[in-house]
Amino acid sequence: MSLALQVRHQLGEFALDVDVTAPPGVTVLFGPSGSGKTTLVNAVAGLLRPDQGRIAAGDWVLLDTATRRWLPPHKRRLGYIFQEARLFPHMSVRQNLLYGRWFAPRDARGESLERVVDLLGIGHLLTRRPGALSGGEKQRVAIGRALLAGPRLILADEPLAALDEARKAEILPYFERLRDEVSVPILYVSHSSAEVARLATTVIALREGRVAAMGPPPQVLADASVVGVREVASVLRARVVAHHADGLSELATAAGVLHLPRVAEPVGARIRVRIMGHEVILARQPPVGLSALNILRGTIAEIQPGKGPAARVVLAVGEERLTARVTRRAVQALGLEPGQTCHAILKAVAVAPEDVGRGRWFETVE
């Protein structure tokens, strides 16, 4: 079910002007604060009435100024996951979970309580009250509550921003499962490129109220003007081939074989791996006597000098693209030019566990 977002709205000096249609899956609204993410999400939730626009999830039209259709928030059939869990303190976890079900039409109740409880691992919390839960548990219950309302669209507004790193690592896999096991489209707001890399089917990068870039994660995250030079990264689709006894996992990608620290997924599982641009070293000759485990041979597709001392070099490796961030001096010293054969070197330990996402891949558009 695709997601159509056409919104034009003037808020004082700030103008939001967005017209995109995103394919099914997780659509991440990505951008710095003040870029219009929250305004757009509020328009989808019905908390803001845009001057002009049309918002629809598949054939479920939430707003269409042309036909004067505007559903009030409680009739939009959304599952809204907020930054803070916003659980009802006077109800038990079970009552919180079932709250939205009261109001959902009988034929549209979506997932069963058992399945959601199982999906989120919250069975042992059902009789507790929200006051007795940890931050991560609260957010899991909030996800379940949104899911059980039988939504036609799930909204998540920076749902991990209020959590510490350990809690983030605890919650992210549940969003991956949501994406892969529940057929409801998800609109996810984030300013973290790590979350984009792991979750997004499609990224919509917003800047000053306009769409700066849109596409699958590798395309958008390789764009320095969107993510900032320090965050430039490649996202590779991989399959787990083997777990070796020395603690490494062997992965097959369209760019070749990668060895990374043990991935917590079974052999055969699909994963995605984010490789930061500044972790990649380039060599003209096949390097020898090097401790780095991963050496991928490719062709230079593009060299983009930055404003500072660095340049972005994009390699075509197999069917994938790998972005390296090196100095302009190095580009000159090596005499790098598009079309040349080049070797990309990646230390296995340069990929952190949070850079590895599991589950369904994104589509690439060429």
Place this chain on the structure above:
Amino acid sequence: MAEFLTGWLGPAEWAAVRLSARVALWATVVSLPLGIVTAHVLARYEFPGKQILNGLVHLPLILPPVVTGYLLLVLLGRQGPVGQFLDQWFGITVAFRWTGAAVAAGVMAFPLMVRAIRLAIEAVDPKLEQAAGTLGASRLWVFLTVTLPLILPGIIAGAILAFAKAIGEFGATITFVSNIPGQTQTMPLAIYAFLQVPGGQDSAMRLVIVAIIIAMGALLLSEFVARRVARKVGGL
């Protein structure tokens, strides 16, 4: 208890105690729904004339009670515009009846009730109400399932405060419905009346003791109930 009281209190005193209880109870129960709605409107909505509504609600708190009583007499008396209407269409007269005493007590207690409930509503995070809305609850359901349970301690506190105020109401009552034994003579009015006649001190003192017991009892009860409810609502 009742037997002990009837034995200990004279018939006139007992009548005053019973009347006071009835007046205060009705005043509280009838004005409670109106108080909750008024407090909700004042706490959550912006509209033209909000300050006027706020002023009207609070007027009995700042006006001399005699003035409030007189205004009630003018409005609700047999010749008053509202009084005439009630008499003609519903056959209800409140002037110089116990119902009138309840009206006077309710009006005087109303600002206290609304203030307590309004504070409780303002303490509820609107984000919770918003979350309930996105889960499909209409405004009415949000209020009934989220706001109302969360403000229950405030409602109880407001109701008990109003009850205590209604028991003690004097000025507006005596002005509006006069001091008729058995009809409109509530406890404070009876105490006043007993103090006006020689040898009435004993009766007055007994009523004073009853008044103190009721006031203290109400206060302790409200603390107890509010704490229990707060624990239930508060999450743990």
